[in-house]
Amino acid sequence: MRISSLALGLLPALPQVLASPATYTAHNISVPIDHFHNETRYAPHTNNTFDLRYWFDASHYAPGGPVFIIAAGETNGEDRFPFLSQGIVTQLAEAYNGLGVILEHRYYGESYPFENLTVENFRFLSTEQALADYVYFAHNVVFPGLEDLDLTASKVPWIAYGGSYAGAMVAFLRKLYPETFLGAVSSSGVTAAIIDYWAYFEPIRNYGPAQCIDAIQTRTDLVDRLLIDKADNETLHAQLQASFGISKPINNTDFVNLLSEPLGSFQSRNWDPAVGSYEFRHYCDNITAAEPLYPPNNATALLPALLEAAGYNRTNATLLANLRNEIGYLNHTVASYIASSETSTNQSESHSSNLPKDSGTSWTYQVCTEWGYFMPGSTVPSSIRPLLSRLITLEYTANVCPETFNITTSPDVSRINKHGGLNFSYPRVAILGGIADPWRDATPHAEGLPGRVSTDAEPFLLIDVPAEDVWDGIRGGVHHWDQNGLSEEEIGEGQKPPRAVVKLQKEIVRFVGGWLEEWEGENVGRDGL
Numbered sequence: 001m002r003i004s005s006l007a008l009g010l011l012p013a014l015p016q017v018l019a020s021p022a023t024y025t026a027h028n029i030s031v032p033i034d035h036f037h038n039e040t041r042y043a044p045h046t047n048n049t050f051d052l053r054y055w056f057d058a059s060h061y062a063p064g065g066p067v068f069i070i071a072a073g074e075t076n077g078e079d080r081f082p083f084l085s086q087g088i089v090t091q092l093a094e095a096y097n098g099l100g101v102i103l104e105h106r107y108y109g110e111s112y113p114f115e116n117l118t119v120e121n122f123r124f125l126s127t128e129q130a131l132a133d134y135v136y137f138a139h140n141v142v143f144p145g146l147e148d149l150d151l152t153a154s155k156v157p158w159i160a161y162g163g164s165y166a167g168a169m170v171a172f173l174r175k176l177y178p179e180t181f182l183g184a185v186s187s188s189g190v191t192a193a194i195i196d197y198w199a200y201f202e203p204i205r206n207y208g209p210a211q212c213i214d215a216i217q218t219r220t221d222l223v224d225r226l227l228i229d230k231a232d233n234e235t236l237h238a239q240l241q242a243s244f245g246i247s248k249p250i251n252n253t254d255f256v257n258l259l260s261e262p263l264g265s266f267q268s269r270n271w272d273p274a275v276g277s278y279e280f281r282h283y284c285d286n287i288t289a290a291e292p293l294y295p296p297n298n299a300t301a302l303l304p305a306l307l308e309a310a311g312y313n314r315t316n317a318t319l320l321a322n323l324r325n326e327i328g329y330l331n332h333t334v335a336s337y338i339a340s341s342e343t344s345t346n347q348s349e350s351h352s353s354n355l356p357k358d359s360g361t362s363w364t365y366q367v368c369t370e371w372g373y374f375m376p377g378s379t380v381p382s383s384i385r386p387l388l389s390r391l392i393t394l395e396y397t398a399n400v401c402p403e404t405f406n407i408t409t410s411p412d413v414s415r416i417n418k419h420g421g422l423n424f425s426y427p428r429v430a431i432l433g434g435i436a437d438p439w440r441d442a443t444p445h446a447e448g449l450p451g452r453v454s455t456d457a458e459p460f461l462l463i464d465v466p467a468e469d470v471w472d473g474i475r476g477g478v479h480h481w482d483q484n485g486l487s488e489e490e491i492g493e494g495q496k497p498p499r500a501v502v503k504l505q506k507e508i509v510r511f512v513g514g515w516l517e518e519w520e521g522e523n524v525g526r527d528g529l
């Protein structure tokens, strides 16, 4: 059976936005499929164009105002509506009479250059081509209804905003095209592409609830002692899987991969209950509960012997309760887990010529060609008690590349890291992050790097939200927590963002105001002002 690795689902899933209360009218701009006829990697070249989708909100706009463009990143652009209707860009547009815009990323949503997707016609999906789309857009767009105004980047200031992958994109946009983009706010921007990103789990380990993290580490250790230290004892492995409810044994690596699935919910946390998921809290509360939460399954009785075989105390009631509750939790929440306990059939290798037009496939292509971010357990330093089994190797997590695209070479991360990687910096690029963001170690806020002094030209700010200020009671700043805002309805109910988020958003509005003043100073007398 084929189970996709934990790694790849994560970036696109974020944030878990609900439908925005606002909807916007979609527009298209025709852009070249191939901006780089000089680069052989895109051969055979094409002069064709395709329709790139965008949306805008002119409700705060006044002539002379700036354009705030939200890079939609690796998802359908409609998923970013809340950032336009009630997020930080809304605050910026209000403060400076700006136009808020969302531009979809090529090969996502409805912005596909080809009717049918094959490995070959995926070749124009690269970060540099996508960046060039944004530049082309900034110089050529004519906003419907505002035709009498020239709002292109040569006439009015453009500021780019993005979170996560899109956060890296906007940072690169400013650095590569400083004449087009006056500034960029890079929120949790992953400026470093990293093939072996085991460090994804470090913020979870360091900032997750201590008792819960210890329970996960103990279970991981227990399982690894049985599957790795006793690698030859298949009877024991079958008993372990049976105790976890899998009656027909599956591949041990697939099995431990399933056990790690709930870790993905840490990143889906957000300070706004309408946006974030409470699931990590549920998971922790389940696996640390002292009382049984689920009826025993028919193999629970095997657990004491398994504990003993792993060198643990077979009568430790806490440990037994934790394990039984985790088994019950997995059985009730992880869909693929349930499926795997029912069937263990091998799907045949299907290299169908048409690939699905979905965000997961497109992001996986980017991962396999340029970005990496495979998340193994095997390479976690031995001084660390891992959250993920050491059976999960880099090769296992990267297997999706040959399977889906027949790509057998490593991603060429130099195409990304040439822009600066963890050392990325550039005037008028704000580097914002969250202290407990699993992506933190792929950003200039990575743990262990020397801190930087935050200035108005290069704001460098990390959100740290104390546990008591977050609805799930777990310390935050996770992934681009500065980008979303409350709906009118939530404000009406008296909800407020955590103080740390309010403070950062005020600060963003302030320093962007300074950048806009610099533009005024530099552009006095430019046409159209």
Ligand SMILES: *[C@@H]1O[C@H](CO)[C@@H](O)[C@H](O)[C@H]1NC(C)=O
Residues within 6 Å of the ligand: 026, 027, 028, 051
């Ligand atoms: C945008 O282009 C797509 C694909 O060519 C087309 O299906 C859609 O109708 C266009 N939308 C608008 C608003 O023009």
Ligand SMILES: *[C@@H]1O[C@H](CO)[C@@H](O)[C@H](O)[C@H]1NC(C)=O
Residues within 6 Å of the ligand: 036, 038, 039
């Ligand atoms: C292709 O052109 C771009 C500028 O448009 C330049 O940055 C790049 O170095 C060129 N590549 C080659 C192989 O000449």
Ligand SMILES: *[C@@H]1O[C@H](CO)[C@@H](O)[C@H](O)[C@H]1NC(C)=O
Residues within 6 Å of the ligand: 044, 045, 046, 047
């Ligand atoms: C694109 O157009 C240019 C100029 O018309 C032409 O020289 C080139 O051969 C065309 N390329 C392709 C791939 O059609």
Ligand SMILES: *[C@@H]1O[C@H](CO)[C@@H](O)[C@H](O)[C@H]1NC(C)=O
Residues within 6 Å of the ligand: 115, 116, 354
């Ligand atoms: C896309 O695929 C469908 C079904 O395989 C086929 O009928 C159609 O001709 C293809 N279109 C193009 C442009 O290749």
Ligand SMILES: *[C@@H]1O[C@H](CO)[C@@H](O)[C@H](O)[C@H]1NC(C)=O
Residues within 6 Å of the ligand: 233, 235, 236, 305, 309
């Ligand atoms: C395998 O593990 C089982 C269960 O703990 C044990 O009874 C058996 O002796 C072990 N077999 C070998 C060959 O070590």
Ligand SMILES: *[C@@H]1O[C@H](CO)[C@@H](O)[C@H](O)[C@H]1NC(C)=O
Residues within 6 Å of the ligand: 243, 244, 245, 246, 294, 296, 297, 298, 327, 328, 331, 332
């Ligand atoms: C999973 O849930 C089903 C139905 O709730 C139950 O019959 C089964 O025993 C459970 N399995 C485990 C391993 O808990």
Ligand SMILES: *[C@@H]1O[C@H](CO)[C@@H](O)[C@H](O)[C@H]1NC(C)=O
Residues within 6 Å of the ligand: 251, 252, 253, 254, 396
């Ligand atoms: C389990 O799957 C991994 C990765 O696909 C493979 O390396 C390993 O040999 C498999 N183990 C067994 C026992 O088939």
Ligand SMILES: *[C@@H]1O[C@H](CO)[C@@H](O)[C@H](O)[C@H]1NC(C)=O
Residues within 6 Å of the ligand: 279, 281, 282, 283, 285, 286, 289, 293, 329, 333
């Ligand atoms: C256990 O997890 C389930 C599924 O998320 C949740 O509904 C339930 O409330 C949790 N139980 C406890 C005691 O936290």
Ligand SMILES: *[C@@H]1O[C@H](CO)[C@@H](O)[C@H](O)[C@H]1NC(C)=O
Residues within 6 Å of the ligand: 242, 247, 298, 299
């Ligand atoms: C548990 O029940 C399943 C069927 O639901 C069965 O295949 C399996 O052998 C049972 N395991 C034990 C240890 O009795």
Ligand SMILES: *[C@@H]1O[C@H](CO)[C@@H](O)[C@H](O)[C@H]1NC(C)=O
Residues within 6 Å of the ligand: 313, 314, 315, 316, 317
């Ligand atoms: C195992 O734990 C129990 C209490 O939970 C304790 O009484 C017993 O001494 C422990 N056994 C070992 C070998 O540590």
Ligand SMILES: *[C@@H]1O[C@H](CO)[C@@H](O)[C@H](O)[C@H]1NC(C)=O
Residues within 6 Å of the ligand: 218, 313, 316, 317, 318, 319
């Ligand atoms: C029982 O297990 C828990 C959780 O792993 C551990 O903290 C505790 O020290 C263990 N107690 C005994 C008596 O071994």
Ligand SMILES: *[C@@H]1O[C@H](CO)[C@@H](O)[C@H](O)[C@H]1NC(C)=O
Residues within 6 Å of the ligand: 351, 406
């Ligand atoms: C996979 O790529 C290799 C070359 O890298 C090629 O020889 C092989 O035919 C390809 N396989 C498929 C199924 O496309």
